[in-house]
Amino acid sequence: MTSAEEASRPFAGLSDVSIPDIPVEGDISLPVASSARDDEFSTLDEPVKETILRDLRAVANKFVHVLYPKRSSVLLRDWDLWGPLLLCVTLALLLQGGAADSNDQGGPQFAEVFVIIWFGSIIITLNSKLLGGTLSFFQSLCVLGYCIMPLTVAMVVCRIVLYTASGKVSFAVRLVVVTASFGWSTFASTAFLADSQPSNRRGLVVYPVFLFYFVIGWMILTFSP
């Protein structure tokens, strides 16, 4: 065969080799890291205390981030709804025991507080998604729920003030405390939510959050035992 013909046929040099004659050797092994990765995700073997403490530590970590709000993504990355549930139940329980024993026109019922907080959060989340926000549904719920924490603290302070004093002084103190915590809540949630919106719609997203915390602050301020 001429060299041109040989060049024109690819693999021409192999035409006289039969494949079964060539032994293939080697070994196949899994990379070492995969077994360690399996151990990380399998939490079946750890003690229950460890599981609960891990979640509690995550919740406490997020509380700290709400107390000192700076633009971090911890709340957004690992969202969870335990914290909001805890805060919502605490707030609803604290808002009980008002004038509830006299007539039914007393304070808000447990269900009313629950519905206002969760339904309000869902509506605000839908609103920010419809306006083109980049946060996911549950990330938004997580942020809004965690930022109720200053208002829950204000509720505790208000109850203490109502037990010790009464009249105009207590009202003034409660007003200051509730206003400060309402401002803190709005500021904290804006710090987390504002980055996910285009800048020309930031006001449209912040206003419902403002209204939401204002209504919760109003419920706290008007609580009278």
Added chain:
Amino acid sequence: CEHFLFPYIQLDFEEAANLMDANRDVVTISIGDEDLKAKRQGPAGGFPPDVADDDPLGSDDKTELLAGQKKSAPFWTFEYYQAFFDVETHHVKERIIGSMLPWPGKNFIQVYLRKNPDLYGPFWICTTLVFACAISGNISTFLHKFGSSGYKYTPEFQKVTIAATAIFTYAWLVPLGLWGFLLWRNNKILNLVSYSFMEIICVYGYSLSVYIPAVVLWIIQVEWLRWCFMVVALCVSGSVLVTTFWPAVRDDNPRVTIAVIAIILLHYPAILIFFCMSLPVCFWETNAADGIKLVFFGETLVNGNCDHAC
């Protein structure tokens, strides 16, 4: 007409062309009929000569057709509703200010909405109004009964539910009724100006925004001042609605025109009475006869005795 293989298709296009020819001079008169033109030319879009003949608004028709095409997501998807939130902060601010300061020539829909109705404004204005009513009613009850003995402050949360039901029902049902009515009259008299359902909801929602300061100022315990604020809010809101809907009904039978304008203006006192009943100058236990007295004279019944409210 072009020649088609199937004679019945050719006949349908002939009928459409005849309809277009008959209405061509009607279509080009007013500037408010852009979306009507787009609707008419939608099904007959295969006639390039006709589109080019309507010269003054020819390019607007093309943009109308293109703009109409972008909102074609089916109504069960999220994107369909995202199209109604396509506003920016300054748009919403302008629309609210425009609804509070009506001007005789400025039609709210044409000047501010400009084919971009949004649902953000109406929804959040209604929500704010609900909470403003409830809170202001609470405060005014508290201030009114502050000195009297035996009074125990109770935040009355039923008012939120009742106010929410009433306001949201008003904000959706009245535009629906008006839109249906305008649609019916359009079929009868071939009107020039037609508004879409979303635009009517938008106008009604934004026109409620002037009530928010009026309701907040209801806290002031001076009776005539309260009524003064409410009447001013009534006038502003009513004039926004009248300037908006006047072009749509002015070419109708005069009796129908007057009836529509009267209904737009007069259903407001019904709303006003609702506000008076819900913002407590009165207790909830009073019966109907006392209710009328309370609305118009602002008296309250405390332990069966009549006290004036201020």
